[in-house]
Each structure stands twice: as structure tokens, then as C-alpha cells.
Amino acid sequence: MNRFDAMAATWDDKPARIDRARRVADAIAERIPVRTSWSVVDLGSGTGLLSRMLADKVGHIVLVDTSEGMTAQASARIAADGLDMTAVCLDITEETPPGGPFDLAVSLLTLHHVPDVHDFLEEVCALLAPGGWVAIADLSSEDGTFHDDPTEDVQHHGFDPAHLAHVASSAGLVEVKVEEILHLEKLREGGPRSYGLLLLTGRAPVTVTAT
Numbered sequence: 001m002n003r004f005d006a007m008a009a010t011w012d013d014k015p016a017r018i019d020r021a022r023r024v025a026d027a028i029a030e031r032i033p034v035r036t037s038w039s040v041v042d043l044g045s046g047t048g049l050l051s052r053m054l055a056d057k058v059g060h061i062v063l064v065d066t067s068e069g070m071t072a073q074a075s076a077r078i079a080a081d082g083l084d085m086t087a088v089c090l091d092i093t094e095e096t097p098p099g100g101p102f103d104l105a106v107s108l109l110t111l112h113h114v115p116d117v118h119d120f121l122e123e124v125c126a127l128l129a130p131g132g133w134v135a136i137a138d139l140s141s142e143d144g145t146f147h148d149d150p151t152e153d154v155q156h157h158g159f160d161p162a163h164l165a166h167v168a169s170s171a172g173l174v175e176v177k178v179e180e181i182l183h184l185e186k187l188r189e190g191g192p193r194s195y196g197l198l199l200l201t202g203r204a205p206v207t208v209t210a211t
């Protein structure tokens with residue numbers, strides 16, 4: 001059992017998690033011309049909070065997560081609500097999600113768990129249809145206090161926006177933008193703290209072949 005398995009059953013109980021997923025979905029829909037015909041992949045989907053907030057704006061969504069517990073919660077919710085989604089348990093750094101090419105790849109707070117961001121973004125780019133979109137939300141650079149358990153093993157303490165944009169472009173994405181879209185508030189020793197949430201958007205290139 002990994003630590004996300006242990007949190008899966010109560011993951012959706014925190015209103016702040018639901019609120020941030022709603023606000024990220026709104027930010028995505030404000031920036032990307034989503035359509036109900038689009039196929040979407042949610043990378044590190046957890047219980048599917050972000051996907052559920054996007055469900056009425058897009059077509060079929062494939063939820064992928066390495067946690068069996070999160071995937072089971074997502075599957076139960078999909079079945080209970082009759083959602084047009086499939087939840088698959090796999091490691092996005094090692095396996096290719098089924099159902100591609102996708103019109104849109106989304107992700108919320110998973111990128112800081114990925115060791116090699118450049119390689120990962122190259123793989124995400126390869127999952128997309130030509131001209132397909134990516135929308136990845138994760139923390140702005142932080143001091144390591146974001147997670148409630150300070151010993152939690154993460155790969156990155158957030159990201160510098162300019163550096164993340166550079167890495168995304170070098171991984172092959174075009175029309176890259178990284179914007180701070182909201183702040184996440186947490187209570188820490190010494191008082192309330194605010195952590196920036198970035199949204200990376202970009203597109204897979206459209207290759208034009210000479211005739």
C-alpha cells in the first residue's frame with residue numbers, strides 16, 4: 001500500500017481539495033477552447049476531482065493514477081454517477097495510458113512527484129493528437145512546508161515559472177505559458193501560509209508535411 005492508498009477513502013472529504021479542483025477546471029476552460037467531443041487524459045488523477053469538474057465540458061476522460069486505492073475510489077464514483085470516464089491504475093512515468101491520442105492532457109498537483117519533468121513532458125506531448133492541448137497545474141516554488149507531513153517524499157518543492165516554461169518548450173510543446181492562477185492557503189506553525197499554484201498550458205505541434 002502506498003501513502004496515497006491510505007488517503008484515498010477520505011481524499012474528497014476536504015472542501016479545500018474540491019474547491020481547488022473547481023478553480024483549476026475553471027482556469028483551464030478559460031484558457032483552452034474545450035469541446036464536448038474531446039478525449040482527455042487526467043495524469044495522477046487521484047479520485048478524479050479535476051476530471052469531475054471538467055466532465056460536462058469535454059468527452060471521454062481516462063483517469064490514470066499509480067495508487068490502487070485512488071483508482072478504486074475513482075472507479076466507484078464513475079459507476080455511481082454514470083460518468084463518461086475510465087479509471088486505470090498505472091505509473092505515468094513508465095507506462096502509456098490507453099485511449100490516446102488525446103485532445104487534452106490535464107493534471108493537478110502530480111508534477112512535483114515526477115522525477116524527470118523534461119522526459120515526462122516529452123511523453124505527455126507524444127500522447128496528444130497534433131495541436132492537442134496540455135494543462136498541468138502544480139505548485140510555484142515553495143520552502144518544503146506545503147505538505148502536512150514535512151517528511152513526505154516529493155521530487156520537487158514546486159517550480160519556477162520561467163524554468164518550467166523553458167523545460168516544456170524544450171520537451172517539444174509549443175504556445176507554452178506558465179501563469180500563477182490561484183493561491184492555496186494552509187495553516188502552519190506561526191500562522192496561515194499561502195502557496196502559489198501555477199498552470200502550464202501548451203500544445204503539441206502540428207506537423208506540416210511538404211507535398
Ligand SMILES: C[S@@+](CC[C@H](N)C(=O)[O-])C[C@H]1O[C@@H](n2cnc3c(N)ncnc32)[C@H](O)[C@@H]1O
Pocket residue numbers: 004017021043044045046047048049050064065066067070090091092093107108109110113114
Ligand atoms: C497530490 S495527489 C493529487 C490527486 C488529484 N489530482 C487531485 O488534485 O485531487 C497526487 C496524485 O498523483 C499520483 N501519482 C504520483 N506519481 C504518479 C505516477 N508516477 N503515476 C501515476 N500517478 C502518480 C498519486 O498517486 C496521487 O493520487
